[in-house]
Amino acid sequence: MHTPPPEVDPDFCPADTDVLPDETEAFRELVALAGRRTRPIPADLLARHILAVTDGGDWPVQREAMEALIRRHQGGRSDSLVIARRPPERAVFGLYITRRRGASTRPYRTILEQLDPPAGSCDCPDFLRSSLGLCKHLLAVIEDICRKPRRFRQGLRDASPLADKTRLAWQPLRPLTGIGDPLDQIRWLRGGTPDFGTGADPAVRRYFCACGNGDLKLRKTFADQPGHRLDMVEDLRRKDGGVHIEAPPEAAASLGALFEGMARLMKEASGK
Numbered sequence: 001m002h003t004p005p006p007e008v009d010p011d012f013c014p015a016d017t018d019v020l021p022d023e024t025e026a027f028r029e030l031v032a033l034a035g036r037r038t039r040p041i042p043a044d045l046l047a048r049h050i051l052a053v054t055d056g057g058d059w060p061v062q063r064e065a066m067e068a069l070i071r072r073h074q075g076g077r078s079d080s081l082v083i084a085r086r087p088p089e090r091a092v093f094g095l096y097i098t099r100r101r102g103a104s105t106r107p108y109r110t111i112l113e114q115l116d117p118p119a120g121s122c123d124c125p126d127f128l129r130s131s132l133g134l135c136k137h138l139l140a141v142i143e144d145i146c147r148k149p150r151r152f153r154q155g156l157r158d159a160s161p162l163a164d165k166t167r168l169a170w171q172p173l174r175p176l177t178g179i180g181d182p183l184d185q186i187r188w189l190r191g192g193t194p195d196f197g198t199g200a201d202p203a204v205r206r207y208f209c210a211c212g213n214g215d216l217k218l219r220k221t222f223a224d225q226p227g228h229r230l231d232m233v234e235d236l237r238r239k240d241g242g243v244h245i246e247a248p249p250e251a252a253a254s255l256g257a258l259f260e261g262m263a264r265l266m267k268e269a270s271g272k
Contacts, residue, residue, distance in 0.1 A: 026059060027051060030066050038073050040146040041139065049117040053133045053173050068132055069139070076136035076143075083144050092145060092155040093162070098122075098137040110137045113162050115155035118142055121172070128182070131174045166190065168236070181221050183229075186236070188216035204235050 027047050034043035046069055054062045080101040087094030092115065099107035112120040120138050121127065127135040145151045169187050174180040188208050208216035222229035237260070 024051075026062055029059070030062060033063065033066050034070060037070050041073070041143050042146070045116050045118065045142075049133065052117055053131070065132060068130070069134060072126070072132075072134065072136040073139045073143070076140045079136070081136065081140040083141065090151075091161070092151055092158055093160045096137075096141045098140055108137050110141055112138065112141050112145075113160045115142070115145065115152075119160075121170070127172060131172060131180075133172050181223055183218060183221040183223075183233075186218055187211070190215050204238075207232055207235070 027044075030047035030050055031043045034046055036043075038046055046066065050062055050065050050069065054065050057065075081098055082101045083096055084099050084107055085095070085097035087096070093112050096110045096112060097107045098110050108122055108124045110120065110122040110124075112118075114120070118134055118138065120134075120141070122135050122137045124135050124137055127138070145155055167189050169189050170182070171185040171187060174182070174185065207218055207220075209219045211217045218232075222232060
């Protein structure tokens, strides 16, 4: 049976969303800064994201973060990024495969979890380094959705399938002060499970303690003890740390890349 092509309107740009904007001067200035440069992605959607990821920062920090997002959006277009694979059953949220048009290099695994404000992960190096919460691959996915009015409205309406799943996750937003140890941002998310963690490997569960919101965080990152730090990273790499993860394996694209990269660097530094 012939499947009609997806609805695409090249001139469509959602002007407003159902999420109430933060009506601050910073919000208005960020929207004006993005202007039409991020079309068809709504400027107000990105402005809300910037205010969230720079919480506690002043206007120069917020402005530079928006400029950085705009550069990544333009970089994705310059690279001719395409969506090589989408989530099954026409779902908006889930695993996307993004790559350069016609490129033979390995594609990146890009996970979209929420549309407004945007949330997701990617196993590209920039997502791990930038602390923006978005990379050019995630922006390419969001742009692809924004070009299709029905999918855009579906993305605003649907809940992420990962929202109630127990899983390990890495939050890419490092604090504005301090050393910014990436392991500080690892979380064991409760999801909708009341007694999560009871079936986990005890050797891994001992690394975690409760956060204020009921999720778990690492008790210690062993920043000054390379041997212990490497052992912990290797434990966490092992089947997502032995946690009984309900979410699909690809749900932690950036987490797997983080563990792999950190283990490689630490082994090189120690001569192992």
